[in-house]
Amino acid sequence: MNTGFMTIYWRDMLRFFRFRTLLISSLVQPALWMAFFGIAMSSSFDRFSMGVPAVPGAEAVGYLTFMAAGVIAMTTLFTSLFGGIVLLFDKNWGLMREILASPLPRSHIIIGIALSGMTKSFIQAIIIMVFGLVLGVEFFRGLSPTGILVAVAGILVFVGMFSLGFLFLSATISISMESPEGLQGIITLLTMPIFFASNALYPTDAFPAILRDISVVNPLTHLITGIRYFAIGDNFTAIGIHFTHTPGDILASFLVLIAFAGVMFSLAWWRFSQAVIT
Secondary structure (H helix, E strand, C coil), X not given: CCCHHHHHHHHHHHHHHHCHHHHHXXXXXXXXXXXXXXXXXXXXXXXXXXXXXXXXCCEECCHHHHHHHHHHHHHHHHHHHCCCHHHHHHHHHCHHHHHHHCCCCHHHHHHHHHHHHHHHHHHHHHHHHHHHHHHCCCCCCCCCHHHHHHHHHHHHHHHHHHHHHHHHHHHHHHHHCCCHHXXXXXXXXXXXXXXXXXXXXXXXXXXXXXXXXXXXXXXXXXXXXXXXXXHCCCEEEECCEEEECCHHHHHHHHHHHHHHHHHHHHHHHHHHHHCCCC
């Protein structure tokens, strides 16, 4: 019983590493975002913020560093939402019928897919952080080697909890769909508002009131807040705006991600318990 979800996990991970095109493209896309969009926009934003007076005690960071946290979060979002597509392929190829007919608890299918998707998110987040440091992203400034390890662990904890929530959502959608095109359409519909109604590329202070309210409950906003806290610090300025976060703020953001993952798991478990594959 305990090896059931590990079988699903290893099967999906082997597929991920064997399909080199999928592996490379999932890493190249965020790198291109950071290399082209980040570097191009950082010159403009940094020039605008040059005339803003420095805030005593706050560390000034460039736009590239600010948006690098958003790139990590964006990659985690895309990876997680597409993580359940393997279930749709299994349905179309007839494999899901065999899996559901086996003694394997259906919750193990959900957990196995979620754990493999979370592992992919970890790999991508670490690679993006390393690539960002090569480009000049100022993560972990002034931290000791031990402090860096703690900061990276904190980032991965946030990435893992966030990815679980959206992987459960992806599994729910995938088991309910009949075609990859329909799944891609729904995912595209979800990613745009989730990404742009967050603090990934710019602060949310200037948003209209309704978008600010959406950003407050947006899980992506809470993920990015956690990443910036561990990677940049709790008191910094970027693009002329002063950002401060307390440990209580970070705990509240993490609790939001836990609640979101719990709700999405309940939804996925209910949908899988009702699933009938013919």
